[in-house]
Structure formats: C-alpha cells, structure tokens
Amino acid sequence: MAENLKDEQKAKSIFGSVEAVQDAFARQNYIADRPLALTVMLAAQLNKPILLEGEAGVGKTDVAKVVARALNSELVRLQCYEGLDAQSTIYEWNYAKQILAIRMAEAGKQEGALEHTIFSEEFLLPRPLLRAIRHRGGGPATLLIDEVDRADEEFEAFLLEVLSDYQVTVPELGTFVATHPPFVVLTSNRTRELNDALKRRCLYLWIDYPPASKEREIVVRKVPGISDQLAQQICDLM
Numbered sequence: 001m002a003e004n005l006k007d008e009q010k011a012k013s014i015f016g017s018v019e020a021v022q023d024a025f026a027r028q029n030y031i032a033d034r035p036l037a038l039t040v041m042l043a044a045q046l047n048k049p050i051l052l053e054g055e056a057g058v059g060k061t062d063v064a065k066v067v068a069r070a071l072n073s074e075l076v077r078l079q080c081y082e083g084l085d086a087q088s089t090i091y092e093w094n095y096a097k098q099i100l101a102i103r104m105a106e107a108g109k110q111e112g113a114l115e116h117t118i119f120s121e122e123f124l125l126p127r128p129l130l131r132a133i134r135h136r137g138g139g140p141a142t143l144l145i146d147e148v149d150r151a152d153e154e155f156e157a158f159l160l161e162v163l164s165d166y167q168v169t170v171p172e173l174g175t176f177v178a179t180h181p182p183f184v185v186l187t188s189n190r191t192r193e194l195n196d197a198l199k200r201r202c203l204y205l206w207i208d209y210p211p212a213s214k215e216r217e218i219v220v221r222k223v224p225g226i227s228d229q230l231a232q233q234i235c236d237l238m
Helices: 002-014 018-027 034-046 060-071 086-090 095-107 114-118 128-133 153-165 196-200 212-222 228-237
Strands: 050-053 075-079 091-093 124-126 142-146 167-170 174-177 183-188 203-206
Touching: 002 034, 002 060, 018 034, 018 060, 034 050, 034 060, 034 203, 050 060, 060 075, 060 142, 060 183, 075 128, 086 091, 086 128, 086 153, 095 114, 128 142, 128 167, 128 174, 153 167, 153 196, 212 228
Parallel strands: 050 183, 050 203, 075 142, 142 183
Antiparallel strands: 091 124, 167 174
8 A cells, every 4th residue: 555655656746846847858858838747747646637639740649658758657558540449448358368278178178167267367458448557567657548539439438437437347357446547648639529528537738839949949859969050940941
C-alpha cells in the first residue's frame, strides 16, 4: 500500500507546478506553453484524462510521448480507427495455444478441468487498455488513445466507464481495477464532433499551430546546429 501511494505521488511531484511541467517538457525538447503546462499539471493532480484537439501535426501525440519519458513510465498506445470494438482494446485469447492445450489434454485423457485451464492468465493476450490498467511498474503507465475521433460513437460510450473507474472486465477472469490510474491522453483531429459525456470526463485543450517565434524555437531545438538564417527562412515559408 505504501509503495502504491508513493507511485501515485510520482506524477504529482514531477508535474507539481506549471513551471515544473515546462521544465520537464523542455528537458525532452518539447516547448510547452502555459495552457498546455497548466492542463498537464491539473491532470496529474486530479487524476483526470487530457483531451487534446487540433489539426494534424501540431504535436498532440508527442505530448503523451513526452509525459511518458518525463515520468519514466511505459507508453501504452491505442490507435483508433473506424470499426474498433471494445473487446479488441481490452484482451484476446491465444487461440493457437488453447487449441494445442486441448489436443494435449485429449491425448492425455484429461478433459475434465480443461475449460478452467484454457481460460486462465496463461492464455490471455492483454491489449492496450488492459495493459495500462494492470501496469505494475514503478508508477502509472501513460495511456495514449490516439485519434479517438476516428472510432465509432459506441466505442466512445465504452470509454466512459474506463475513464471513470479505471477498470475493465474479462468475463472469464473477473474485473481488473487499476492499482494506480494511468496518465491518460486522448487526441482528436476533429474529423467529427466528440460526445459531450466524453469531454466532461477530460481536461480539454485545443492546440493550435504555433506562432512564428515558437516555430523557430522548435526548429532550433529539433535541428541542432542549424543556422539562424535558415531557421528563420523555414519559419517564414511555413
């Protein structure tokens, strides 16, 4: 219990203030303006997900990657797409291994307890949501739910429970509850309007294209040694 409490305090201490967030992001070569830093700080303090919307290429996905590096935690990525269903984001069974176990049991005439055996942890293949919730590392995992606007509205409804209680259910094994909730970042390119219920469960931030001054600073950071003149020309062109 004491170890879990210590793990939960990790994000709160690293992201304890707006300036601390900006410093942590700067060490990862990401320039965080005050609105983004404030959103990350509040997410860490309140254990709430972040929903980032904006045009493609403005750095939404990188926020989750930088958070994971700053917290030294595992980055678990769920890439959304049309037709994505809830179960495929939680778990699958290793069917090939199950069939092999059935064949071996039949050969050894041990069919009796087979049902309990093949639906056990040994045959479970965790998918992103279950991996993030069952994470047992030195602190919370960072869960990136990327381009959630590409998924169907039914999947959004399923996410409401996950983001409220940080738990998922595997019918054969029971309900798994996060010992320390993951740091969740959702991104959207706004190809469609998201459900209001999902937005209410998140801290929302719109990320716009950077102004020329910030664009230049990004170029200088990402391309060490670039001349000032070339960096300025690139930013003027963009």
